[in-house]
Amino acid sequence: MSDASAPTIFVxxxxxxxxxxxxxxIDSVGLDVATYPSAHAFLDVYDNAQRGCLxxxxxxxxxxxxxxxxxxxxxxxxxxxVFITGHGDVPMAVEAMKRGAVDFIQKPFRDQELLDxxxxxxxxNRRRREAEETxxxxxxxxxxxxxxxxxxxxxxxxxxxxxxxxxxxxxxxxTVEVHRSHVMDKMRARTLAELVRMNTTLEG
Amino acid sequence: MALQTVSTRPSITDERARLTEAEFSAxxxxxxxxxxxxDADGQIEGFNASAERLFGFSPEEVMGxxxxxxxxxxxxxxxxxxxxxxxxxxxxxxxxxxxxxxARRRDGTTFPVELAVGEVRAQxxxxxxxxxxxxxxxxxxRRLTQREEELRLTIENAPIPIAxxxxxxxxxxxxxxxxxxxxxxxxxxxxxxxxxxxYPDDLPLTVTLMEEALRGEGDTYxxxxxxVHKDGRVVHVVLHNxxxxxxxxxxxxxxxxxxxxxxxxxxxxxxxxxxxxxxxVDRLNVMGEMAASIAHEINQPLSAIANYTNAAFRRVSAGxxxxxxxxxxxxxxxxxxxxxxxxxxxxxxxxxxxxxxRELLDVNDLVRESLRLAEVDAxxxxxxxEVSLTESPSCVLADPVQIEQVxxxxxxNAIDAMGMVPKEESRLMVRTxxxxxxxEVSVCDRGTGITKLDEQHLFEPxxxxxxxxxxxxxxxxxxxxxxxxxxxWFTRNPERxxxxxxxxxxxxxxxx
Numbered sequence: 001m002s003d004a005s006a007p008t009i010f011v012x013x014x015x016x017x018x019x020x021x022x023x024x025x026i027d028s029v030g031l032d033v034a035t036y037p038s039a040h041a042f043l044d045v046y047d048n049a050q051r052g053c054l055x056x057x058x059x060x061x062x063x064x065x066x067x068x069x070x071x072x073x074x075x076x077x078x079x080x081x082v083f084i085t086g087h088g089d090v091p092m093a094v095e096a097m098k099r100g101a102v103d104f105i106q107k108p109f110r111d112q113e114l115l116d117x118x119x120x121x122x123x124x125n126r127r128r129r130e131a132e133e134t135x136x137x138x139x140x141x142x143x144x145x146x147x148x149x150x151x152x153x154x155x156x157x158x159x160x161x162x163x164x165x166x167x168x169x170x171x172x173x174x175t176v177e178v179h180r181s182h183v184m185d186k187m188r189a190r191t192l193a194e195l196v197r198m199n200t201t202l203e204g
Numbered sequence: 205m206a207l208q209t210v211s212t213r214p215s216i217t218d219e220r221a222r223l224t225e226a227e228f229s230a231x232x233x234x235x236x237x238x239x240x241x242x243d244a245d246g247q248i249e250g251f252n253a254s255a256e257r258l259f260g261f262s263p264e265e266v267m268g269x270x271x272x273x274x275x276x277x278x279x280x281x282x283x284x285x286x287x288x289x290x291x292x293x294x295x296x297x298x299x300x301x302x303x304x305x306x307a308r309r310r311d312g313t314t315f316p317v318e319l320a321v322g323e324v325r326a327q328x329x330x331x332x333x334x335x336x337x338x339x340x341x342x343x344x345x346r347r348l349t350q351r352e353e354e355l356r357l358t359i360e361n362a363p364i365p366i367a368x369x370x371x372x373x374x375x376x377x378x379x380x381x382x383x384x385x386x387x388x389x390x391x392x393x394x395x396x397x398x399x400x401x402x403y404p405d406d407l408p409l410t411v412t413l414m415e416e417a418l419r420g421e422g423d424t425y426x427x428x429x430x431x432v433h434k435d436g437r438v439v440h441v442v443l444h445n446x447x448x449x450x451x452x453x454x455x456x457x458x459x460x461x462x463x464x465x466x467x468x469x470x471x472x473x474x475x476x477x478x479x480x481x482x483x484x485v486d487r488l489n490v491m492g493e494m495a496a497s498i499a500h501e502i503n504q505p506l507s508a509i510a511n512y513t514n515a516a517f518r519r520v521s522a523g524x525x526x527x528x529x530x531x532x533x534x535x536x537x538x539x540x541x542x543x544x545x546x547x548x549x550x551x552x553x554x555x556x557x558x559x560x561x562r563e564l565l566d567v568n569d570l571v572r573e574s575l576r577l578a579e580v581d582a583x584x585x586x587x588x589x590e591v592s593l594t595e596s597p598s599c600v601l602a603d604p605v606q607i608e609q610v611x612x613x614x615x616x617n618a619i620d621a622m623g624m625v626p627k628e629e630s631r632l633m634v635r636t637x638x639x640x641x642x643x644e645v646s647v648c649d650r651g652t653g654i655t656k657l658d659e660q661h662l663f664e665p666x667x668x669x670x671x672x673x674x675x676x677x678x679x680x681x682x683x684x685x686x687x688x689x690x691x692x693w694f695t696r697n698p699e700r701x702x703x704x705x706x707x708x709x710x711x712x713x714x715x716x
Contacts, residue, residue, distance in 0.1 A: 015504050017540050021511030024533065028515035028522075061583050086500050107503050111514035 001043065007052035007122045011035040012042045012068065013084070014060045025111055026118065039063035043071060046079075051129060053102070053121035054081045055114075056091050066092060069099055078128055080121040082114070131201075138198045141187050149186070152179040156192065157199050206215075220417055238335035239320075241324075246271040249330065257316075260310035263635040271333070276306040276314040307335065316342045364463035370419065376457055383618045385441075389435030396685055403430035403438060415444075418455045423447045428465075440465040479683055480560055486680045487609055489615060497580040501547050505540035512537045553605055554612075560603045564711055567598040567607075567636050567643045574611035575634065578619070587619050588631040596638035600708040606684045607708070610692075614647040614676040614704045621651025621701065641710055642690075648703040653696060662694075678708055681706070 009026050011033060019035045026033040032052070033191040036042040040063060042054075054072075058065040069081055083104035085093045093104040102124060103117045145153065148169075155165045162180065166173040189195040232239055232250070238258040241250030248271055251263040259266075259274055266273060300318040308316065316338045326332040359366050365382035367375055378393045386393065386401050402410050406429040417425050424446045431439040442463040448456045491498065519525035550573070571593060582589050600607075611634075618632040633648040654662065663682045671692045685692040690708040697703055 015508075017508035017543070018511070020536070021508040021515070021540075024515040024536075025511040025518075028518040059584060061586065061588075064586075086496075086503065107507055108510065109507075110519075111511065128307070164370055 006032055006201050007120075007125065008032040008034055008050065008117055009052055010042060010046075010050075010053065010054045010079075012037075012039060012060070012065070013057040014038060015057070018057075025114070026055075027127055029115055029119070039065070039068035039071075042068065046072070046077075048075065048077055048079075050079065051125055052079070052165075053118055053125055054079050055118065056081055056083050058083045058085045058096065058104070066096060066099075069096060069101065073099060078125065079133075080125050082117045082121055084109075084114075135201055138187075141198075142202065144186050145183060149179050149183050152176060153183045153187070153195070156180060156183070157196055210238060217264065235334075238275070238337075240333040240335060242271050242333065242368050244329050244331070248273075248642075255335065258309075258335060259307070265310075274307055274335075276308045293690065304338065315339045351711075364554070365464065366463075367460045369398055369458045369460055371455060371457070372621040373399055373414075382462065385433075385439060386431060386464065387701075391624065401431050401433075403432050406430050417445065417447050417458070423449075440469055458623065479687060483606060483609060483680050483684060484555075486613070486677060487605075490609070490612060490677070491555055492582055493616065494577070497584055498547070499550065500545055500584065501580045502511065505544040505547075508540045509537050512540070520671050542570075554609065556605075560606060562601050562603055563604055564599055565604055565607070567600055567645060568593045570602075570604060571611055571634060571636055571645060573604075574608045574615060577589075577608075578612055578615040581616065582619055582632070585619050586627045586630055587622055589615075590631060590633045592633070592635045594636045594638045594643075597642040597710075598636055598638045599711040600643055600688075601711045602688050602708060603684075607688070609682040610706060611645060611647070612682055614645075614683050617677065617704070618647050618649035618651065621649045621653075623651075625651060626686040638710065643710055644705055644707040646703050648697060648701065650697070650701040652700075653700065654702055663692075 009031050011022045011026070012021060013022065014037055016037070019037065023035045036045075037059060038047065050091075056065040056068060061099050063071075065083060072079060075165070080102040081094050081096070081100075083093055083101055085104050085106050089106075091104075093101075096104060102121045105114055105117055142150070142198045151169060152165060160168070162173055165171075166176045169176070184190075184195065187195055187198060189198060232252040235252060235254055238255030239249055239250070239252040240255055242248050248266045248269055251261070256262060261274075302318050305317055305319050307317040318336045318338045320334045324330040324332060337655060349359070359379045362381055365379065365385045367378040369381045370376050373391050374395075374397050378390060381389070383390050383393055388396070388401075398410065398681070399407060409427065410429060413425055413427055413480055417423065422445070426442060426444045428442045431441055435441050442465060444461040444463070446459045448459060448694070450456050455459050476584070512533050516525060516530060519529065554577075571591070575591065609652065611689050613631070622630045629650055631650060633646075635644075635648070636647045637644045637646070663679050682692045685706045685708070688708055690706055692704075692706040694702050694704045
């Protein structure tokens with residue numbers, strides 16, 4: 001496992017044949033796949049940097065699928081989970097969805113259904129990671145601002161004119177304009193609208 | 205005592221031809237039988253010591269009196285049957301022959317006698333009556349007659365079929381029960397040989413055993429065989445035979461007493477059918493309760509097959525499937541198809557309606573097979589199953605499906621009993637142990653246990669503590685084990701839960 005850009009599909013299932021056949025199926029569409037016979041085996045090697053999705057049998061001896069989900073949530077994992085459930089496990093699946101699973105699929109299923117759900121989960125994971133990266137990027141830019149620049153930016157976003165800002169901060173209008181120019185440079189914002197959007201991303 | 209007689213002195217010339225009076229007297233007195241000498245009219249002229257003893261008269265009391273004095277109710281002298289009339293007519297059948305009469309003692313009591321009369325041919329004819337007390341013989345005869353009657357009635361009315369058979373196999377006698385059993389009339393069966401109504405396959409055994417018994421290898425013998433009723437149906441019987449021998453020890457006939465097994469076998473058959481029907485219903489019931497687990501158990505290999513197949517399709521479409529990869533996939537698909545087939549086979553075995561059959565089986569194999577069916581159930585209910593199987597020989601003669609059913613019932617009960625138990629403590633232990641004569645299987649749970657109140661009804665049909673249970677499992681398990689000659693019981697565990705156990709008689713080495 002690496003944090004290479006290609007996502008990995010993690011499969012946890014205690015049934016040897018089911019696990020092996022899922023590996024075969026996922027591998028056949030060119031996705032990277034790693035399999036584990038138990039929740040513990042997966043937790044032992046898991047870290048939050050991993051991208052892709054988790055395909056999980058809801059019923060397993062020892063630690064169940066639901067328990068594994070809980071542990072991952074505790075660790076702040078964003079790895080999306082597709083649960084595989086048997087007949088009559090719907091209440092458990094509902095519980096899993098409430099706790100943030102992306103989807104569940106009931107056995108027996110068509111292969112395309114599972115692959116579609118896996119692809120959706122990967123996509124969701126990718127988007128979420130990108131959003132997080134963007135957010136982190138903006139946060140880094142914000143942290144490069146001086147205290148005065150930060151004050152000026154906040155007021156610009158509130159829609160205050162340079163003149164009003166100069167009065168509020170007890171500065172000359174010229175000085176405010178220089179600060180404002182630095183903010184736009186450091187935040188790499190070309191327009192005011194862009195700066196507002198960055199702020200929204202940060203707060204969201 | 206000397207014979208009292210009116211003597212006619214013998215002439216000297218006759219001396220050598222005649223007994224002397226002394227010799228004659230000694231002879232009479234030594235005689236065991238009573239001897240009375242009388243004239244042609246029946247007047248008593250002589251009375252020996254034995255006669256004295258028999259009648260209680262002294263010679264003086266009877267001398268010169270009619271012999272009728274000694275007879276019971278003599279009636280008029282002309283009456284036929286009276287001694288005197290015989291003497292008068294000198295009927296030849298009396299003289300030289302003996303006849304039975306009733307005599308009378310001095311005290312008036314009577315007793316049966318055998319009387320023989322001899323005639324002394326002289327100028328004045330005389331008769332010698334020899335009288336033997338036959339009370340004892342008569343009593344024996346009476347007793348014998350009674351015994352005979354007793355025996356006849358016993359045999360005639362016996363509910364048990366009884367017959368006697370000659371050495372040639374011909375029926376000498378047969379009581380009504382015997383006739384009824386085979387549907388023949390008494391006169392019909394009298395002309396038959398046992399060969400005529402013995403089931404042909406059992407004839408060699410019948411003949412062999414009879415020959416052995418006749419040779420003197422045991423006078424009584426019992427064995428099971430089959431007869432054929434007049435209407436053609438087979439009658440199952442156990443025979444208890446005895447050889448009757450003469451004084452020389454030569455066999456004369458065979459007495460046959462029959463235990464008719466028809467009713468017993470019918471009752472056993474009905475009980476067996478009933479038990480099998482119930483067992484079958486119980487198996488269906490167990491299957492119903494396990495439906496979710498079974499569906500899962502079959503879904504697993506089917507899912508795997510679908511996945512392997514679709515993966516192969518996708519590789520073919522993408523032009524990325526080489527022969528080696530395809531062959532590996534097909535092997536895996538085949539394995540999973542076998543796995544699904546195995547599940548179906550196991551289920552069908554349990555659900556199939558079938559006659560019970562005894563086979564030589566290893567109890568450990570039965571436990572393993574049952575565990576394979578129950579383990580999915582255990583998995584779903586998060587129960588850990590520990591197994592400890594004996595390494596000693598543990599073969600029994602049993603019906604595999606029924607014993608598996610019992611084990612399955614116990615496993616399911618144990619799993620159910622732990623429904624409310626925390627997951628970490630949900631474990632059950634399956635053991636087999638072999639002692640000298642028995643193999644024991646035990647299933648130990650850590651569940652909620654059994655209340656004293658429930659215990660009383662535990663093995664009754666339709667008693668259940670489960671919401672969805674039918675209450676047949678334990679009752680049927682109990683009857684299955686009993687029918688196998690085993691024992692079924694439970695004990696409370698010291699810390700928690702109960703252990704159900706059953707034992708089966710071990711199959712002997714010779715059978716193995």
